[in-house]
Amino acid sequence: MRVKKERIEKDLKDLARHSADTGGKGITRLPFTPEDEACRKEIIEKFEEAGLKVYTDGIGNIFGRREGANPELPPVMIGSHLDTVINAGIFDGPAGVVAGLEVCRTLNDLSIKTERSIEVANFVIEESTAFGKSCIGSRAIAGVLDYDELAELKDKSGRSLQDAFKEHGVTKKEIEDTRREKGSIDSYIELHIEQSDNLIKAEKPVGIVTAIAAATRFKVTITGQASHSGATPMDERKDALCAAAEIILGIENIAAEEAGKDTVGTVGNVVVKPGAINVVPGEAELAVDLRDINKQDKNRATEKIIGLIDNVGQKRNVRAEYVITASDTPVPASTRVLDTIKEAADTIAIPHLVMHSAAAHDAAYIAEVADMGMIFIRSYGGSHNPDEWAEFEDVAAAVEVLLEAAINLSSAK
Numbered sequence: 043m044r045v046k047k048e049r050i051e052k053d054l055k056d057l058a059r060h061s062a063d064t065g066g067k068g069i070t071r072l073p074f075t076p077e078d079e080a081c082r083k084e085i086i087e088k089f090e091e092a093g094l095k096v097y098t099d100g101i102g103n104i105f106g107r108r109e110g111a112n113p114e115l116p117p118v119m120i121g122s123h124l125d126t127v128i129n130a131g132i133f134d135g136p137a138g139v140v141a142g143l144e145v146c147r148t149l150n151d152l153s154i155k156t157e158r159s160i161e162v163a164n165f166v167i168e169e170s171t172a173f174g175k176s177c178i179g180s181r182a183i184a185g186v187l188d189y190d191e192l193a194e195l196k197d198k199s200g201r202s203l204q205d206a207f208k209e210h211g212v213t214k215k216e217i218e219d220t221r222r223e224k225g226s227i228d229s230y231i232e233l234h235i236e237q238s239d240n241l242i243k244a245e246k247p248v249g250i251v252t253a254i255a256a257a258t259r260f261k262v263t264i265t266g267q268a269s270h271s272g273a274t275p276m277d278e279r280k281d282a283l284c285a286a287a288e289i290i291l292g293i294e295n296i297a298a299e300e301a302g303k304d305t306v307g308t309v310g311n312v313v314v315k316p317g318a319i320n321v322v323p324g325e326a327e328l329a330v331d332l333r334d335i336n337k338q339d340k341n342r343a344t345e346k347i348i349g350l351i352d353n354v355g356q357k358r359n360v361r362a363e364y365v366i367t368a369s370d371t372p373v374p375a376s377t378r379v380l381d382t383i384k385e386a387a388d389t390i391a392i393p394h395l396v397m398h399s400a401a402a403h404d405a406a407y408i409a410e411v412a413d414m415g416m417i418f419i420r421s422y423g424g425s426h427n428p429d430e431w432a433e434f435e436d437v438a439a440a441v442e443v444l445l446e447a448a449i450n451l452s453s454a455k
Protein backbone atom coordinates (compact mmCIF):
# COMPACT_ATOMS: atom_id res chain seq x y z
CA MET A 43 0.00 0.00 0.00
CA ARG A 44 1.12 3.50 -0.79
CA VAL A 45 -1.04 5.28 1.78
CA LYS A 46 0.13 5.18 5.41
CA LYS A 47 -2.26 3.59 7.89
CA GLU A 48 -0.37 5.07 10.88
CA ARG A 49 -0.79 8.63 9.57
CA ILE A 50 -4.52 8.10 9.03
CA GLU A 51 -4.92 6.63 12.51
CA LYS A 52 -3.01 9.51 14.10
CA ASP A 53 -5.08 12.12 12.28
CA LEU A 54 -8.36 10.53 13.33
CA LYS A 55 -7.25 10.27 16.94
CA ASP A 56 -5.90 13.85 16.91
CA LEU A 57 -9.21 15.21 15.62
CA ALA A 58 -11.18 13.09 18.12
CA ARG A 59 -9.53 14.98 21.00
CA HIS A 60 -11.73 17.97 20.16
CA SER A 61 -14.91 17.04 21.94
CA ALA A 62 -17.35 18.32 24.52
CA ASP A 63 -17.36 16.38 27.78
CA THR A 64 -19.26 13.18 27.08
CA GLY A 65 -18.31 11.31 30.24
CA GLY A 66 -16.38 8.82 28.13
CA LYS A 67 -19.30 8.10 25.81
CA GLY A 68 -17.75 8.83 22.42
CA ILE A 69 -17.24 12.35 21.12
CA THR A 70 -19.53 15.32 20.62
CA ARG A 71 -18.59 18.18 18.34
CA LEU A 72 -21.46 20.46 17.45
CA PRO A 73 -21.07 23.49 15.18
CA PHE A 74 -20.00 26.90 16.58
CA THR A 75 -18.63 25.37 19.81
CA PRO A 76 -15.04 25.83 21.06
CA GLU A 77 -14.30 22.16 20.27
CA ASP A 78 -15.54 22.64 16.71
CA GLU A 79 -13.37 25.76 16.33
CA ALA A 80 -10.33 23.89 17.69
CA CYS A 81 -10.95 20.99 15.31
CA ARG A 82 -11.25 23.33 12.34
CA LYS A 83 -7.99 24.98 13.39
CA GLU A 84 -6.24 21.63 13.62
CA ILE A 85 -7.35 20.45 10.18
CA ILE A 86 -6.09 23.73 8.70
CA GLU A 87 -2.71 23.11 10.36
CA LYS A 88 -2.65 19.57 8.98
CA PHE A 89 -3.53 20.82 5.50
CA GLU A 90 -0.73 23.39 5.69
CA GLU A 91 1.77 20.81 6.97
CA ALA A 92 0.97 18.74 3.88
CA GLY A 93 1.72 21.77 1.71
CA LEU A 94 -1.89 22.42 0.77
CA LYS A 95 -3.09 25.93 0.05
CA VAL A 96 -5.94 26.60 2.49
CA TYR A 97 -8.97 28.76 1.83
CA THR A 98 -12.50 29.00 3.20
CA ASP A 99 -15.65 29.96 1.30
CA GLY A 100 -18.50 32.27 2.33
CA ILE A 101 -20.29 29.85 4.63
CA GLY A 102 -17.08 28.55 6.24
CA ASN A 103 -16.38 25.32 4.35
CA ILE A 104 -12.61 24.72 4.53
CA PHE A 105 -10.55 23.61 1.52
CA GLY A 106 -6.94 22.46 1.21
CA ARG A 107 -5.71 22.62 -2.38
CA ARG A 108 -2.85 20.68 -3.93
CA GLU A 109 -2.09 22.57 -7.10
CA GLY A 110 -2.04 20.61 -10.35
CA ALA A 111 0.10 21.22 -13.44
CA ASN A 112 -2.88 22.99 -14.98
CA PRO A 113 -4.54 25.06 -12.24
CA GLU A 114 -7.12 26.41 -14.68
CA LEU A 115 -8.85 23.02 -14.92
CA PRO A 116 -11.73 22.30 -12.53
CA PRO A 117 -10.28 20.37 -9.58
CA VAL A 118 -10.95 16.89 -8.30
CA MET A 119 -12.49 17.26 -4.83
CA ILE A 120 -12.41 14.85 -1.89
CA GLY A 121 -14.33 15.71 1.24
CA SER A 122 -16.70 15.12 4.12
CA HIS A 123 -17.46 16.77 7.47
CA LEU A 124 -15.88 17.25 10.90
CA ASP A 125 -19.02 17.99 12.93
CA THR A 126 -20.60 15.05 14.76
CA VAL A 127 -23.81 13.97 16.44
CA ILE A 128 -23.97 13.73 20.25
CA ASN A 129 -21.91 10.77 21.57
CA ALA A 130 -20.53 9.94 18.14
CA GLY A 131 -17.69 7.70 17.03
CA ILE A 132 -14.46 9.10 15.59
CA PHE A 133 -15.02 8.08 11.94
CA ASP A 134 -18.35 9.48 10.77
CA GLY A 135 -17.26 12.57 8.98
CA PRO A 136 -13.55 12.96 9.78
CA ALA A 137 -12.57 9.77 7.90
CA GLY A 138 -13.52 11.43 4.59
CA VAL A 139 -11.53 14.59 5.28
CA VAL A 140 -8.48 12.70 6.56
CA ALA A 141 -8.71 10.42 3.49
CA GLY A 142 -8.36 13.42 1.17
CA LEU A 143 -5.43 14.71 3.20
CA GLU A 144 -3.72 11.30 3.07
CA VAL A 145 -4.19 11.15 -0.71
CA CYS A 146 -2.39 14.50 -1.03
CA ARG A 147 0.41 13.46 1.33
CA THR A 148 0.89 10.20 -0.58
CA LEU A 149 1.07 12.10 -3.87
CA ASN A 150 3.75 14.28 -2.23
CA ASP A 151 5.65 11.15 -1.10
CA LEU A 152 5.51 9.74 -4.62
CA SER A 153 6.38 13.13 -6.18
CA ILE A 154 3.36 12.86 -8.46
CA LYS A 155 2.30 16.07 -10.12
CA THR A 156 -1.31 15.67 -11.22
CA GLU A 157 -2.75 17.56 -14.17
CA ARG A 158 -5.78 18.80 -12.24
CA SER A 159 -5.57 20.28 -8.76
CA ILE A 160 -6.95 18.20 -5.91
CA GLU A 161 -8.96 19.92 -3.19
CA VAL A 162 -9.76 18.42 0.20
CA ALA A 163 -13.01 19.76 1.66
CA ASN A 164 -14.59 20.00 5.10
CA PHE A 165 -18.25 20.96 4.77
CA VAL A 166 -19.90 22.74 7.69
CA ILE A 167 -22.90 21.43 9.65
CA GLU A 168 -23.45 18.11 7.89
CA GLU A 169 -25.26 16.65 10.89
CA SER A 170 -28.79 17.84 11.66
CA THR A 171 -28.20 17.39 15.42
CA ALA A 172 -27.79 21.05 16.35
CA PHE A 173 -30.22 22.84 14.03
CA GLY A 174 -32.46 20.10 12.64
CA LYS A 175 -31.23 20.33 9.05
CA SER A 176 -28.36 18.43 7.48
CA CYS A 177 -25.69 19.19 4.86
CA ILE A 178 -25.81 22.97 5.30
CA GLY A 179 -22.36 23.66 3.79
CA SER A 180 -22.83 21.42 0.77
CA ARG A 181 -26.38 22.68 0.15
CA ALA A 182 -24.92 26.21 -0.02
CA ILE A 183 -22.39 25.07 -2.64
CA ALA A 184 -25.23 23.53 -4.66
CA GLY A 185 -27.20 26.78 -4.33
CA VAL A 186 -30.15 25.09 -2.63
CA LEU A 187 -29.86 26.61 0.85
CA ASP A 188 -32.73 29.00 1.53
CA TYR A 189 -31.47 31.89 3.65
CA ASP A 190 -34.89 32.78 5.06
CA GLU A 191 -35.40 29.20 6.26
CA LEU A 192 -32.29 29.52 8.45
CA ALA A 193 -34.27 31.84 10.74
CA GLU A 194 -36.67 28.96 11.44
CA LEU A 195 -33.96 26.43 12.29
CA LYS A 196 -33.24 26.70 16.01
CA ASP A 197 -30.90 24.93 18.39
CA LYS A 198 -31.83 23.81 21.93
CA SER A 199 -31.16 27.28 23.35
CA GLY A 200 -33.56 28.83 20.83
CA ARG A 201 -30.83 30.50 18.78
CA SER A 202 -31.56 30.37 15.07
CA LEU A 203 -29.01 29.16 12.54
CA GLN A 204 -29.37 32.52 10.81
CA ASP A 205 -28.32 34.31 14.01
CA ALA A 206 -25.50 31.86 14.69
CA PHE A 207 -24.16 32.53 11.19
CA LYS A 208 -24.52 36.30 11.63
CA GLU A 209 -22.41 36.12 14.80
CA HIS A 210 -19.71 34.54 12.64
CA GLY A 211 -19.99 37.14 9.89
CA VAL A 212 -22.02 34.96 7.54
CA THR A 213 -25.01 36.79 6.06
CA LYS A 214 -27.19 36.25 3.03
CA LYS A 215 -24.45 37.53 0.73
CA GLU A 216 -21.80 35.10 2.00
CA ILE A 217 -24.21 32.22 1.60
CA GLU A 218 -25.07 33.28 -1.95
CA ASP A 219 -21.34 33.64 -2.71
CA THR A 220 -20.77 30.05 -1.59
CA ARG A 221 -22.71 28.73 -4.58
CA ARG A 222 -20.59 27.16 -7.31
CA GLU A 223 -21.27 26.77 -10.99
CA LYS A 224 -22.06 23.35 -12.40
CA GLY A 225 -18.82 21.91 -13.73
CA SER A 226 -16.57 24.21 -11.68
CA ILE A 227 -15.57 21.07 -9.74
CA ASP A 228 -14.60 18.25 -12.11
CA SER A 229 -15.43 15.38 -9.82
CA TYR A 230 -16.10 14.71 -6.15
CA ILE A 231 -15.45 11.60 -4.09
CA GLU A 232 -16.57 11.17 -0.50
CA LEU A 233 -15.24 8.39 1.64
CA HIS A 234 -17.45 7.50 4.60
CA ILE A 235 -18.01 4.62 6.98
CA GLU A 236 -20.96 2.46 6.05
CA GLN A 237 -23.85 3.06 8.42
CA SER A 238 -25.29 -0.44 8.28
CA ASP A 239 -23.80 -3.92 8.12
CA ASN A 240 -23.81 -4.85 4.43
CA LEU A 241 -20.01 -4.87 4.25
CA ILE A 242 -19.72 -6.95 7.41
CA LYS A 243 -22.15 -9.50 5.96
CA ALA A 244 -20.30 -9.51 2.64
CA GLU A 245 -16.94 -9.73 4.44
CA LYS A 246 -15.56 -6.91 2.31
CA PRO A 247 -13.59 -3.93 3.64
CA VAL A 248 -14.75 -1.46 0.98
CA GLY A 249 -18.05 -0.46 -0.59
CA ILE A 250 -18.52 1.40 -3.87
CA VAL A 251 -21.69 3.45 -3.93
CA THR A 252 -24.00 3.50 -6.94
CA ALA A 253 -26.62 5.91 -5.56
CA ILE A 254 -27.65 7.83 -2.46
CA ALA A 255 -31.18 7.21 -1.22
CA ALA A 256 -33.46 10.13 -0.45
CA ALA A 257 -36.33 10.58 1.96
CA THR A 258 -39.93 11.66 1.74
CA ARG A 259 -41.25 12.65 5.15
CA PHE A 260 -44.81 13.04 6.32
CA LYS A 261 -46.40 14.44 9.41
CA VAL A 262 -49.74 12.66 9.82
CA THR A 263 -52.37 14.01 12.21
CA ILE A 264 -55.37 11.88 13.10
CA THR A 265 -58.21 13.53 14.94
CA GLY A 266 -60.90 11.35 16.48
CA GLN A 267 -62.87 11.91 19.65
CA ALA A 268 -61.46 11.73 23.18
CA SER A 269 -64.01 10.02 25.43
CA HIS A 270 -64.38 7.95 28.59
CA SER A 271 -62.68 4.57 28.22
CA GLY A 272 -65.27 2.89 30.40
CA ALA A 273 -68.43 4.61 29.20
CA THR A 274 -67.86 4.67 25.41
CA PRO A 275 -69.12 1.49 23.68
CA MET A 276 -66.75 -0.04 21.15
CA ASP A 277 -68.99 0.73 18.17
CA GLU A 278 -69.27 4.42 19.06
CA ARG A 279 -65.57 5.20 19.35
CA LYS A 280 -63.44 7.45 17.19
CA ASP A 281 -60.12 6.15 18.46
CA ALA A 282 -57.27 8.11 16.87
CA LEU A 283 -54.59 5.71 18.10
CA CYS A 284 -56.29 2.63 16.63
CA ALA A 285 -56.44 4.45 13.29
CA ALA A 286 -52.77 5.37 13.71
CA ALA A 287 -51.89 1.74 14.41
CA GLU A 288 -53.55 0.68 11.18
CA ILE A 289 -51.64 3.34 9.26
CA ILE A 290 -48.32 2.32 10.87
CA LEU A 291 -48.73 -1.33 9.92
CA GLY A 292 -49.98 -0.31 6.48
CA ILE A 293 -46.81 1.71 5.88
CA GLU A 294 -44.70 -1.24 6.96
CA ASN A 295 -46.54 -3.42 4.46
CA ILE A 296 -46.26 -0.89 1.62
CA ALA A 297 -42.50 -0.55 2.13
CA ALA A 298 -41.93 -4.29 2.52
CA GLU A 299 -44.33 -5.74 -0.04
CA GLU A 300 -45.76 -3.20 -2.43
CA ALA A 301 -43.03 -0.70 -3.31
CA GLY A 302 -39.54 -1.26 -4.76
CA LYS A 303 -36.90 -3.69 -3.55
CA ASP A 304 -34.90 -0.93 -1.83
CA THR A 305 -37.82 0.96 -0.30
CA VAL A 306 -37.79 1.39 3.48
CA GLY A 307 -40.55 3.02 5.51
CA THR A 308 -40.50 3.94 9.18
CA VAL A 309 -42.89 5.56 11.64
CA GLY A 310 -40.32 6.79 14.13
CA ASN A 311 -42.48 8.79 16.45
CA VAL A 312 -46.07 8.75 17.72
CA VAL A 313 -47.61 11.40 19.95
CA VAL A 314 -50.93 10.42 21.53
CA LYS A 315 -53.30 12.89 23.14
CA PRO A 316 -54.52 13.19 25.78
CA GLY A 317 -52.40 10.15 26.63
CA ALA A 318 -54.25 8.82 29.66
CA ILE A 319 -55.10 5.21 30.51
CA ASN A 320 -58.78 5.94 30.97
CA VAL A 321 -59.39 8.07 27.88
CA VAL A 322 -60.01 6.90 24.31
CA PRO A 323 -57.24 8.69 22.37
CA GLY A 324 -58.61 11.77 20.61
CA GLU A 325 -55.54 12.64 18.60
CA ALA A 326 -52.44 10.95 17.26
CA GLU A 327 -49.54 12.41 15.36
CA LEU A 328 -47.13 10.26 13.35
CA ALA A 329 -43.69 11.02 11.92
CA VAL A 330 -43.17 9.00 8.74
CA ASP A 331 -39.86 8.54 6.95
CA LEU A 332 -39.82 6.84 3.55
CA ARG A 333 -36.58 6.25 1.66
CA ASP A 334 -35.50 4.83 -1.65
CA ILE A 335 -32.74 5.05 -4.24
CA ASN A 336 -35.31 4.80 -7.01
CA LYS A 337 -37.40 7.91 -7.60
CA GLN A 338 -40.31 6.07 -9.30
CA ASP A 339 -40.54 3.47 -6.52
CA LYS A 340 -40.50 6.19 -3.89
CA ASN A 341 -43.20 8.17 -5.70
CA ARG A 342 -45.34 5.03 -5.99
CA ALA A 343 -44.92 4.28 -2.27
CA THR A 344 -45.80 7.90 -1.47
CA GLU A 345 -49.06 7.60 -3.46
CA LYS A 346 -49.91 4.36 -1.70
CA ILE A 347 -49.29 5.88 1.74
CA ILE A 348 -51.51 8.83 0.89
CA GLY A 349 -54.24 6.40 -0.22
CA LEU A 350 -53.83 4.42 2.98
CA ILE A 351 -54.20 7.52 5.17
CA ASP A 352 -57.41 8.52 3.32
CA ASN A 353 -58.87 5.00 3.53
CA VAL A 354 -58.21 4.53 7.21
CA GLY A 355 -59.66 7.97 7.95
CA GLN A 356 -62.89 7.18 6.12
CA LYS A 357 -63.27 3.66 7.40
CA ARG A 358 -62.74 4.67 11.03
CA ASN A 359 -64.63 7.92 10.77
CA VAL A 360 -61.72 10.05 11.99
CA ARG A 361 -60.05 13.02 10.34
CA ALA A 362 -56.71 11.85 8.92
CA GLU A 363 -54.57 14.62 7.48
CA TYR A 364 -50.98 14.74 6.33
CA VAL A 365 -48.31 17.23 5.33
CA ILE A 366 -45.26 16.22 3.34
CA THR A 367 -42.41 17.90 5.20
CA ALA A 368 -39.59 16.78 2.91
CA SER A 369 -39.36 15.22 -0.51
CA ASP A 370 -35.83 14.74 -1.78
CA THR A 371 -34.71 13.08 -4.97
CA PRO A 372 -32.39 10.05 -4.84
CA VAL A 373 -29.01 10.83 -6.37
CA PRO A 374 -27.18 8.34 -8.60
CA ALA A 375 -23.38 8.38 -8.68
CA SER A 376 -21.87 9.64 -11.93
CA THR A 377 -21.10 6.71 -14.25
CA ARG A 378 -17.66 8.15 -15.02
CA VAL A 379 -16.65 8.44 -11.36
CA LEU A 380 -18.31 5.15 -10.38
CA ASP A 381 -16.45 3.29 -13.14
CA THR A 382 -13.18 4.98 -12.17
CA ILE A 383 -13.57 3.85 -8.56
CA LYS A 384 -14.49 0.28 -9.57
CA GLU A 385 -11.51 0.15 -11.91
CA ALA A 386 -9.25 1.48 -9.16
CA ALA A 387 -10.41 -1.20 -6.72
CA ASP A 388 -9.92 -3.90 -9.36
CA THR A 389 -6.47 -2.63 -10.36
CA ILE A 390 -5.12 -2.71 -6.81
CA ALA A 391 -7.15 -5.83 -5.93
CA ILE A 392 -9.09 -4.50 -2.95
CA PRO A 393 -12.17 -6.68 -2.30
CA HIS A 394 -15.28 -4.54 -2.59
CA LEU A 395 -19.06 -4.57 -2.70
CA VAL A 396 -21.03 -2.44 -5.13
CA MET A 397 -23.92 -1.05 -3.11
CA HIS A 398 -26.12 1.98 -2.49
CA SER A 399 -26.10 4.42 0.40
CA ALA A 400 -29.22 4.32 2.51
CA ALA A 401 -28.15 7.42 4.46
CA ALA A 402 -27.76 10.96 3.11
CA HIS A 403 -24.37 12.61 2.63
CA ASP A 404 -22.85 15.90 1.46
CA ALA A 405 -22.11 14.03 -1.78
CA ALA A 406 -25.81 14.19 -2.69
CA TYR A 407 -25.59 18.00 -2.89
CA ILE A 408 -22.10 18.30 -4.39
CA ALA A 409 -23.51 16.07 -7.17
CA GLU A 410 -25.41 19.18 -8.32
CA VAL A 411 -22.15 20.79 -9.41
CA ALA A 412 -19.70 17.90 -9.90
CA ASP A 413 -19.59 14.28 -11.07
CA MET A 414 -19.98 12.39 -7.80
CA GLY A 415 -18.94 9.06 -6.34
CA MET A 416 -18.64 7.57 -2.84
CA ILE A 417 -16.51 4.91 -1.16
CA PHE A 418 -17.68 3.16 2.01
CA ILE A 419 -15.57 1.60 4.76
CA ARG A 420 -16.75 -1.46 6.67
CA SER A 421 -17.91 -0.27 10.07
CA TYR A 422 -18.81 -2.17 13.20
CA GLY A 423 -21.48 -0.88 15.53
CA GLY A 424 -23.19 1.27 12.89
CA SER A 425 -22.67 5.00 13.33
CA HIS A 426 -24.02 7.95 15.30
CA ASN A 427 -23.10 6.14 18.50
CA PRO A 428 -19.94 5.59 20.59
CA ASP A 429 -19.65 1.94 19.45
CA GLU A 430 -19.03 2.96 15.85
CA TRP A 431 -15.70 1.42 14.86
CA ALA A 432 -13.71 0.73 11.73
CA GLU A 433 -10.42 -1.16 11.56
CA PHE A 434 -7.63 1.14 10.41
CA GLU A 435 -6.59 -1.54 7.87
CA ASP A 436 -10.03 -1.14 6.28
CA VAL A 437 -9.81 2.65 6.33
CA ALA A 438 -6.38 2.45 4.68
CA ALA A 439 -7.71 0.03 2.03
CA ALA A 440 -10.52 2.45 1.20
CA VAL A 441 -8.06 5.38 1.04
CA GLU A 442 -5.84 3.33 -1.28
CA VAL A 443 -8.81 2.89 -3.65
CA LEU A 444 -9.50 6.60 -3.33
CA LEU A 445 -5.85 7.41 -4.13
CA GLU A 446 -5.91 5.29 -7.29
CA ALA A 447 -9.21 6.83 -8.41
CA ALA A 448 -8.00 10.36 -7.62
CA ILE A 449 -4.80 9.83 -9.63
CA ASN A 450 -6.88 8.69 -12.62
CA LEU A 451 -9.40 11.53 -12.38
CA SER A 452 -6.78 14.22 -11.81
CA SER A 453 -4.52 13.10 -14.64
CA ALA A 454 -7.27 13.65 -17.24
CA LYS A 455 -6.79 16.88 -19.20
Ligand SMILES: [Zn+2]
Binds near residue numbers: 134135168234
Ligand atom coordinates in the same frame (compact mmCIF):
# COMPACT_ATOMS: atom_id res chain seq x y z
ZN1 LIG B 1 -21.34 11.58 8.07
